[in-house]
Amino acid sequence: MRPSSILFLTLTLLALVGATANAAEPVGPKLPPQVRSLLVQEMNAILDASEAILGAIVRGQDDVVATKAQAIHDSFVLRQEMTAENRKAFMEAVPPSFVKRDRAFHRLTAELAAAAREENRVRQRRLYAEMIEACTACHSRYASDRFPRLQ
Numbered sequence: 001m002r003p004s005s006i007l008f009l010t011l012t013l014l015a016l017v018g019a020t021a022n023a024a025e026p027v028g029p030k031l032p033p034q035v036r037s038l039l040v041q042e043m044n045a046i047l048d049a050s051e052a053i054l055g056a057i058v059r060g061q062d063d064v065v066a067t068k069a070q071a072i073h074d075s076f077v078l079r080q081e082m083t084a085e086n087r088k089a090f091m092e093a094v095p096p097s098f099v100k101r102d103r104a105f106h107r108l109t110a111e112l113a114a115a116a117r118e119e120n121r122v123r124q125r126r127l128y129a130e131m132i133e134a135c136t137a138c139h140s141r142y143a144s145d146r147f148p149r150l151q
């Protein structure tokens with residue numbers, strides 16, 4: 001085999017392995033409809049709050065950042081308080097890695113709220129950037145059916 005063919009094969013294999021490692025496994029379709037709808041509701045609330053946070057960060061409104069970041073954090077708490085049945089269905093449908101990512105995301109929002117209360121604006125901007133990374137990372141991994149362009 002010519003070295004160029006070997007290189008081509010190796011690159012193709014690497015690309016395939018990479019694609020498999022990032023293989024999308026959307027969680028939405030695995031959820032019972034009413035649980036999926038709760039997740040979508042939470043996501044829209046998160047989006048609204050994130051937009052408000054951006055507007056507040058660029059204006060130096062620490063109090064608004066604190067309130068909105070806390071609201072995102074608390075939407076997680078709301079989900080924790082789903083009926084036992086819904087919660088069970090949710091936990092059974094999503095892989096542990098999704099739950100871990102979700103918790104890490106919500107921890108970030110608590111840190112952002114704290115940075116805002118401390119009026120630490122450099123930290124707010126850093127955490128906000130990390131938050132947006134966390135949104136897109138989770139969407140590209142677990143919502144590929146909804147956002148195929150994130151692949």
Ligand code: HEC
Binds near residue numbers: 131134
């Ligand atoms: C731990 C995973 C995870 C994180 C973190 C996450 N999302 Fe999502 N998001 C999802 C999933 C899964 C869906 C698709 C739900 C479905 O199946 O319809 C979704 C859907 C959405 C939608 C579409 C809702 C609709 O109307 O259908 C929006 C908007 C959204 N997310 C915003 C955000 C924003 C903004 C952030 C970060 C600030 C974020 N999400 C962080 C998992 C996540």
